[in-house]
Amino acid sequence: MELHEALALDAADPLAQCRARFVLPEGVIYLDGNSLGALPRATAATVAARVEHEWGDDLIASWNKHDWIGLAQRLGERIAPLIGARSGEVLVSDSTSINLFKLLAAALAARPGRTTILSETGNFPSDLYIAQGLAGRTSARLRTVEADAIEAAIDADTAVVMLTEVDYRSARRHDMARIAAAAHDAGALMLWDLSHSAGAVAVDLNAAKVDLAVGCGYKYLNGGPGAPAFLFVAEALQDQLESPLSGWLGHDDPFAFAPDYRPAPGVARFQVGTPSILAMAALEAGLATFAGVSMAELETKSRRLSDLFIALAEARCPELKLASPLGSRGSHLVFAHRNAYPLMQALIERGVIGDYREPDLVRFGFAPLYNGFAEVWRAVDIMAELLATRGYDQPRFRQRSRVT
Amino acid sequence: MELHEALALDAADPLAQCRARFVLPEGVIYLDGNSLGALPRATAATVAARVEHEWGDDLIASWNKHDWIGLAQRLGERIAPLIGARSGEVLVSDSTSINLFKLLAAALAARPGRTTILSETGNFPSDLYIAQGLAGRTSARLRTVEADAIEAAIDADTAVVMLTEVDYRSARRHDMARIAAAAHDAGALMLWDLSHSAGAVAVDLNAAKVDLAVGCGYKYLNGGPGAPAFLFVAEALQDQLESPLSGWLGHDDPFAFAPDYRPAPGVARFQVGTPSILAMAALEAGLATFAGVSMAELETKSRRLSDLFIALAEARCPELKLASPLGSRGSHLVFAHRNAYPLMQALIERGVIGDYREPDLVRFGFAPLYNGFAEVWRAVDIMAELLATRGYDQPRFRQRSRVT
Numbered sequence: 001m002e003l004h005e006a007l008a009l010d011a012a013d014p015l016a017q018c019r020a021r022f023v024l025p026e027g028v029i030y031l032d033g034n035s036l037g038a039l040p041r042a043t044a045a046t047v048a049a050r051v052e053h054e055w056g057d058d059l060i061a062s063w064n065k066h067d068w069i070g071l072a073q074r075l076g077e078r079i080a081p082l083i084g085a086r087s088g089e090v091l092v093s094d095s096t097s098i099n100l101f102k103l104l105a106a107a108l109a110a111r112p113g114r115t116t117i118l119s120e121t122g123n124f125p126s127d128l129y130i131a132q133g134l135a136g137r138t139s140a141r142l143r144t145v146e147a148d149a150i151e152a153a154i155d156a157d158t159a160v161v162m163l164t165e166v167d168y169r170s171a172r173r174h175d176m177a178r179i180a181a182a183a184h185d186a187g188a189l190m191l192w193d194l195s196h197s198a199g200a201v202a203v204d205l206n207a208a209k210v211d212l213a214v215g216c217g218y219k220y221l222n223g224g225p226g227a228p229a230f231l232f233v234a235e236a237l238q239d240q241l242e243s244p245l246s247g248w249l250g251h252d253d254p255f256a257f258a259p260d261y262r263p264a265p266g267v268a269r270f271q272v273g274t275p276s277i278l279a280m281a282a283l284e285a286g287l288a289t290f291a292g293v294s295m296a297e298l299e300t301k302s303r304r305l306s307d308l309f310i311a312l313a314e315a316r317c318p319e320l321k322l323a324s325p326l327g328s329r330g331s332h333l334v335f336a337h338r339n340a341y342p343l344m345q346a347l348i349e350r351g352v353i354g355d356y357r358e359p360d361l362v363r364f365g366f367a368p369l370y371n372g373f374a375e376v377w378r379a380v381d382i383m384a385e386l387l388a389t390r391g392y393d394q395p396r397f398r399q400r401s402r403v404t
Numbered sequence: 405m406e407l408h409e410a411l412a413l414d415a416a417d418p419l420a421q422c423r424a425r426f427v428l429p430e431g432v433i434y435l436d437g438n439s440l441g442a443l444p445r446a447t448a449a450t451v452a453a454r455v456e457h458e459w460g461d462d463l464i465a466s467w468n469k470h471d472w473i474g475l476a477q478r479l480g481e482r483i484a485p486l487i488g489a490r491s492g493e494v495l496v497s498d499s500t501s502i503n504l505f506k507l508l509a510a511a512l513a514a515r516p517g518r519t520t521i522l523s524e525t526g527n528f529p530s531d532l533y534i535a536q537g538l539a540g541r542t543s544a545r546l547r548t549v550e551a552d553a554i555e556a557a558i559d560a561d562t563a564v565v566m567l568t569e570v571d572y573r574s575a576r577r578h579d580m581a582r583i584a585a586a587a588h589d590a591g592a593l594m595l596w597d598l599s600h601s602a603g604a605v606a607v608d609l610n611a612a613k614v615d616l617a618v619g620c621g622y623k624y625l626n627g628g629p630g631a632p633a634f635l636f637v638a639e640a641l642q643d644q645l646e647s648p649l650s651g652w653l654g655h656d657d658p659f660a661f662a663p664d665y666r667p668a669p670g671v672a673r674f675q676v677g678t679p680s681i682l683a684m685a686a687l688e689a690g691l692a693t694f695a696g697v698s699m700a701e702l703e704t705k706s707r708r709l710s711d712l713f714i715a716l717a718e719a720r721c722p723e724l725k726l727a728s729p730l731g732s733r734g735s736h737l738v739f740a741h742r743n744a745y746p747l748m749q750a751l752i753e754r755g756v757i758g759d760y761r762e763p764d765l766v767r768f769g770f771a772p773l774y775n776g777f778a779e780v781w782r783a784v785d786i787m788a789e790l791l792a793t794r795g796y797d798q799p800r801f802r803q804r805s806r807v808t
Contacts, residue, residue: 023460032464039460044452047682051451055629056427056443059757060436068629095677097651098502105541121663126652126677129665133650137509137542144663218678225459225472225681246537247501248530257762259525259548261533273499273530274622276683277629278451353463358661 001312001377009308009373015301018369021289022222029375029382031354034196034332034365037222043285050281062277071280072228072249072271078287079221079230082295083194083213084204089235091267092217092228092283093275096195098245099214099231100130102270104160106241107189107212108140111159114188117142118153119162122169127193131162147172151182158188160212165203166196166330169357171306173201173328177208184209189237195219198230200302200331200368202295211237220331220367222286228279231270238266247272289369298368302331305366309333309376316384319392323361332365339392346386352379405716405781413712413777419705422773425693426626433779433786435758438600438736438769441626447689454685466681475684476632476653476675482691483625483634486699487598487617488608493639495671496621496632496687497679500599502649503618503635504534506674508564510645511593511616512544515563518592521546522557523566526573531597535566551576555586562592564616569607570600570734573761575710577605577732581612588613593641599623602634604706604735604772606699615641624735624771626690632683635674642670651676693773705772706735713737713768713780720788723796727765736769743796750790756783 010016022038024030030038054062063069076090083090093099104117117131121144131142145153154161161183166173180190191212197203199220205213211234217227233241242263248254249271252262263269306329313320313335320335337343337360344356354364364379386392414420426442428434434442458466467473480494487494497503508521521535525548535546549557558565565587570577584594595616601607603624609617615638621631637645646667652658653675656666667673710733717724717739724739741747741764748760758768768783790796 023456025461025463028463030463036459036464038463039455044455044460047451047455048448051443051448051628051686052427055440056448057429059429059432059434059442060440060759061752061757062629094498094502095651095679097677098498098649101649109541125655125661125663128663129650129652129655132665133648136650137513137648224455225466226678226683227680229677244537244541245502245505246533246540247499248533251529251533257529259529259532261536273501273633274630275499276631276680278686279630279680279683282455282682348465353465355464 001308003374003377006373006377013301013372014297015293015368016372018289018293019372022370024370027351029352029379031352031364031366031371031379033367033370034200034219035355036218036225037220037286037367038370040222040285040289042288043224043282046285047278047281050278068277071277072275073268075280075283075287076230076267079198082203082290083198083215083232084206085232086206086235088266090230090232091270092230092280093271094229096193096214096216096229097126097130099229100127100193101134102243102245103191103212103214103231103233104131104134104162105244107160107191108138109242110240111187111189114157114159115140116157117160117162118150118158119144120147120150121145122147122167123162124164124168124193124195127162127164151179154182154186154188156186158183158186160189160191162191164193164195166201168196169334169361169363171196171324171329171332171334173330175328176210180209196330196332199290200298202299205232206234210234217283217286221283222289223283224279224286226279227283227286228275233267233270243270243272245272249273293369301368302366305368305371305373305376306331306333308373309364309366309380312377312380313383316380317387319387331368332363334361334363336360337362337392343386343392346390347383350382350386352382405712407778407781410777410781417705417776418701419697419772420776422693422697423776426774428774431755433756433783435756435768435770435775435783437771437774438604438623439759440622440629441624441690441771442774444626444689444693446692447628447686450689451682451685454682472681475681476679477672479684479687479691480634480671483602486607486694487602487619487636488610489636490610490639492670494634494636495674496634496684497675498633500597500618500620500633501530501534503633504531504597505538506647506649507595507616507618507635507637508535508538508566509648511564511595512542513646514644515593518561518563519544520561521564521566522554522562523548524551524554525549526551526571527568528572528597528599531566531568555583558586558590558592560590562587562590564593564595566595568597568599570605572600573738573765573767575600575728575733575736575738577734579732580614584613600734600736603694604702606703609636610638614638621687621690625687626693627687628683628690630683631687631690632679637671637674647674647676649676653677697773702772706770709770709772709775709777709780710735710737712777713770713784716781716784717787720784721791723791735772736767738765738767740764741766741796747790747796750794751787754786754790756786
């Protein structure tokens, strides 16, 4: 494919106009929205209004006047259609790791007599760490198996199956509905981490009969660095599950200041302490970038972008070995290269922002709202030029990247 | 005292120039900094720079380039001198409630064989709820006693004594050193919640030999609504305590993506997931309002402001009954009045912002950085006029306030 053909794909792209919803630096091809989403154009003004007009002018009265108290649930309602959840099933709060702790602990308590949290050996490490921390203080245990052994490993001791839909390295995508059905057949609950899925591919939690989910606000949802995360609890389960982090905002009547905790009905019981209202302003602006976009067309474009990257890289960068599946996957790609670290550093110097992953992977994310086909073409063009002119055939110093 | 005398006190106040560090609306006497600190003048620009220049321009590279990864500890270093902590003892993270959960769970694990979390019946409800949630899933129990019975109640089963230094209603202040000594004599750990202390009175955790503390970023620290909270772990204990919320940012080498959790040395192990970098920008600006201010002079002014309020209210509003102690207390006051709710509503309409607390209390907070003596005089003057002209002797409809 030539550049003019890629430009023609952009011209015909129904989502192309969404790029104007973002501010992207000149000369940068940003292929790291899977680590930190780009800055939406509306964010600065949305945050400034909350700082100056709400906090500054209305001070404490803003909790009611600007419904700060309802923000966690209102933003949950905005995320719900992106992940196939119903109204009242999603809450914005805390971090992905903390939400995972809440839901895992609640799931274990809802399956008395069962002690196993079953996960995948290659799951995102923080998810495994959280399960380890929980297991270390209770009678529960974390058991991890390889991806293809999960269904066979679900047994009568499995309280909850905890998996990430889209692998943070390979982008391999699990079959949510099939694994959820296997968990249910064994009487276990199913929990999905949607951090690398939400806002990039079409997720339908209720169609897949998922019980529990968590996800990240700062990747494809464009909520800003360290944005508040979200959690999902299927409606039918909400009143059976209780959060171990029983903070006052999850209380049925937080402002009564009653001495005993009594969980709120519904998903609100998974709130803990007072959330950052400024961080939620940025997440609100991030979620607004999805206005009018269907998740099906988003996923279609995601797939076309990454398919194009694979085809161009195969043709022009044969030294790279695709380490992502050709089949079902999320919206990023990884390639192995013996000098992955200096290659990625050189790409970044040339304005192509992806990231390096231990031990030998370069990773590129495709955010369908703002990435385009000509960007993909140019990124591969730059990479081909670097590989052809600079070599990268000698091992070089590697240092660790600091982002996910 | 007459107004001109109060104005003279402001003119002689060494902290008077700090008020210019804040933006306060015209015509408002803001006596609610104990619920939500006022907006610092620098916050809007600090947050905007992080949004537009760091996130917007430098995107993912900001984690290193702008040391986002170090923010939680850097801001902890800024809080340390406000609470008598040493370098490396304070971390900014999550919410007060979540930090309390981490430290209580760590304390229980560090005192095997002991099962009691001892607290005060009137402690802030969210603190009690968190302890209840933890106790409900372990062999621990929460025991609460009245304030004056705490020391006698510490026994060989007490793992940790959990108290709030300054009571959220009465402002009664505990003797931190004495109760900590009693806890230690019995082999228990001592945990203080500094939410209503930090930034308002002189706290010296190390002088009081405190083991653990948590506190709030959005009250006197002026970090904005729902600002990140902080936690303190005495240096000698840090490597003995482990957080149950073992997320990746508390890992010894988070970017190695190792399969097993290994806690970082020092206070960093109490980090969990990725924190909101935007919320931390606002907290950074909030902490900057303390530049050059000693906690001793802050506490002196706090006391003089509230003493003046008491004297004026006694003289001019005899219907109000002081429900705060005349002795050791924090930086707010509560008064009982049979029609406290409509009285506070009327005060707010007249621009005097305090808050109402169930069942019959009006509460006024004095933030020594921005409140002044003439403000205190005017607030009482307005209240006296309201009481004289509108009565408030009939019970009226009450509804709950939504803030702490």
